[in-house]
Amino acid sequence: MNRKAFLLLGFIMFLTMTGYGIVFPILPFLANDLHLSALQMSSLIIIWAVAQLITAPLWGRMADKIGRKPVLLFGVFGFGVAFLVLLFAQNYWQLLLLRMIGAALSSGTQPAAYSMVADQTEKKTRSQAIAKMGAVNGLGFLCGPFLGALISPLGVMAPFIVAGCLAFITLPFIVLYIKDSKAENTEEVRPDSKRETLSxxxxxxxxxxxxxxxxxxxxxxxxxxxxxxxxxxxxxxxxxxxxxxxxxxxxxxxxxxxxxxxxxxxxxxxxxxxxxxxxxxxxxxxxxxxxxxxxxxxxxxxxxxxxxxxxxxxxxxxxxxxxxxxxxxxxxxxxxxxxxxxxxxxxxxxxxxxxxxxxxxxxxxxxxxxxxxxxxxxxxxxxxxxxxxxxxxxxxxxxxxxx
The missing domain is CATH 1.20.1250.20 (MFS general substrate transporter like domains)
Structure with missing residues (x-):
């Protein structure tokens, strides 16, 4: 994969996961402001995973049909929306619904990004490339809570605003500099045309x-x-x-x-x-x-x-x-x-x-x-x-x- 494109894709995933990491430790405090129980708090975490469980294969299939870039773009946009809309939650059910919608909108981000890496790397170097992309995700998640701790004195909603903004900051980079790998697949990946017959x-x-x-x-x-x-x-x-x-x-x-x-x-x-x-x-x-x-x-x-x-x-x-x-x-x-x-x-x-x-x-x-x-x-x-x-x-x- 082109080194510049890989670094840029890694930077996008880093910012996105940093945003996710910022919010994760702060979510209990938002739940506390809304007077939620421990069970309700747990459900807010679980519903995110449930929504991704259901929608990630759908977005993955869409990435094969229309290309990786549109799905990546929409997924990162969904990430930003997922955090900013929490500003409007007034009770448990609104918060639960918004978490579910946010997860569904953003769940195409990682399938699209990893598909791009897989499309543009040879088999012998693919494990290394995917490992580095995973490391970038992990680094973002590691930095997020630290950044969240610095921002939290500004108010319980401040980390959610920053997380949403970090996602939106990456959108111009995707539009201008990320090429859709589906248009330049290698001979190993190009059998997508045959795979389309698989429902x-x-x-x-x-x-x-x-x-x-x-x-x-x-x-x-x-x-x-x-x-x-x-x-x-x-x-x-x-x-x-x-x-x-x-x-x-x-x-x-x-x-x-x-x-x-x-x-x-x-x-x-x-x-x-x-x-x-x-x-x-x-x-x-x-x-x-x-x-x-x-x-x-x-x-x-x-x-x-x-x-x-x-x-x-x-x-x-x-x-x-x-x-x-x-x-x-x-x-x-x-x-x-x-x-x-x-x-x-x-x-x-x-x-x-x-x-x-x-x-x-x-x-x-x-x-x-x-x-x-x-x-x-x-x-x-x-x-x-x-x-x-x-x-x-x-x-x-x-x-x-x-x-």
């Missing part, structure tokens, strides 16, 4: 097809485990170590910061030594070890080491799995990335609900189950890998006997 509903069914189901399951599982981590690590640290807000923030920063650094600086070297499947297996092993360290941490240092391991593991698994999905050639990149975003959203819906429920029985239970889920994903990876080897061997034997 939307048949595209959805690809989630269950051999070569896809295992990768989508990894996306779902790793998201489910991670959402339990992000939702409950603070409560766990308070319950076990009587941790201060500073320590809790540091734990989040350790996990997210490690992921960003690895995706930016180390993955390129990792891919020189191991193929995508091996990197995924190693990442899942490290992630499971991280959750175990957190679950059974005898001291705060062990918990921070667990956070570092989970950040490292996620940075290996997520971009590699996404790249493997993009290398499949049976449906358009848009719907492929849309379904990936959808499965990620499904994990973010179920994870906090499951983690919150099981936390009431044992404070370490959410992290133990996250470790178990990650190990099951590792088992699936080994199973599908062995199945592929057997298929290739049988194919080779048939060809040999035929000749």
């Amino acid at each position: 939307f509903w048949k595209s959805l069914a690809m989630v269950t097809k051999t070569g896809y189901w295992d990768l989508y399951t990894i996306i779902f599982g790793i998201s489910l485990a991670a959402s339990s981590f992000f939702g409950l690590i603070g409560y766990f640290m308070i319950a076990r170590f009587d941790a201060s807000p500073t320590l809790v923030s540091l734990a989040f920063s350790t996990q997210a910061g490690t992921s960003v650094v690895v995706q930016f600086l180390l993955l390129q070297k990792v891919y020189k030594y191991w193929d995508d499947e091996t990197v995924t297996k190693i990442g899942l092993m490290i992630t499971a070890a991280g959750y175990c360290f957190i679950s059974f941490s005898p001291a705060i240092w062990a918990l921070f080491f667990g956070c570092l391991l989970t950040g490292l593991g996620h940075s290996l698994v997520r971009p590699t799995t996404t790249a493997l999905l993009s290398k499949r050639n049976e449906m358009g990149q848009g719907i492929t990335m849309g379904l990936q975003h959808s499965m990620d959203s499904l994990g973010r819906i179920i994870g906090p609900i499951w983690g919150g429920w099981i936390f009431s029985f044992a404070v370490s239970a959410p992290f133990i189950t996250s470790a178990i889920i990650t190990l099951l994903l590792l088992g699936i990876t080994y199973m599908t890998s062995n199945h592929k080897k057997i298929e290739m061997k049988n194919r080779h034997n048939k060809m040999t006997s035929h000749h």
Whole structure:
């Protein structure tokens, strides 16, 4: 992919995710101003993921039909609208409806952006490119809360205004400088014309097809485990170590910061030594070890080491799995990335609900189950890998006997 175009696309995604990160910690204070309960507050977070679960594949399909740029443009515009309209919410139901509409409007942003990256990179370098795009997203999300803390003294609504403005600032850059990759697809991607014959509903069914189901399951599982981590690590640290807000923030920063650094600086070297499947297996092993360290941490240092391991593991698994999905050639990149975003959203819906429920029985239970889920994903990876080897061997034997 053209370096200038990649940097510009990364800058756009960074600003967008910074806006999202600004708002995330402030949302509880807005909910408090409207006198909402904890359950209502949770529903505001979950409804965002539900709306993206439903609409991301639709936007992905649209990106295959009309091009990536229009969907990216509308998605970023939707991001801005999603935050600014919250200024007009006067009660819970208005806030819930506006969150749902905002998520639906903006859910095409990531499928379109990742489709552009996939369209314009060769298979051998795609994992690195997607990893860097993921790192940019993570960096934006990491910077957002810090910026939100600086802005919050101006009023509870100030971060929402800034978040909306950050999204709108990127719109001229998209219009003027981002080219639609669908118009310049490589020979690997150009079979979009053939893929158009695959209906939307048949595209959805690809989630269950051999070569896809295992990768989508990894996306779902790793998201489910991670959402339990992000939702409950603070409560766990308070319950076990009587941790201060500073320590809790540091734990989040350790996990997210490690992921960003690895995706930016180390993955390129990792891919020189191991193929995508091996990197995924190693990442899942490290992630499971991280959750175990957190679950059974005898001291705060062990918990921070667990956070570092989970950040490292996620940075290996997520971009590699996404790249493997993009290398499949049976449906358009848009719907492929849309379904990936959808499965990620499904994990973010179920994870906090499951983690919150099981936390009431044992404070370490959410992290133990996250470790178990990650190990099951590792088992699936080994199973599908062995199945592929057997298929290739049988194919080779048939060809040999035929000749």
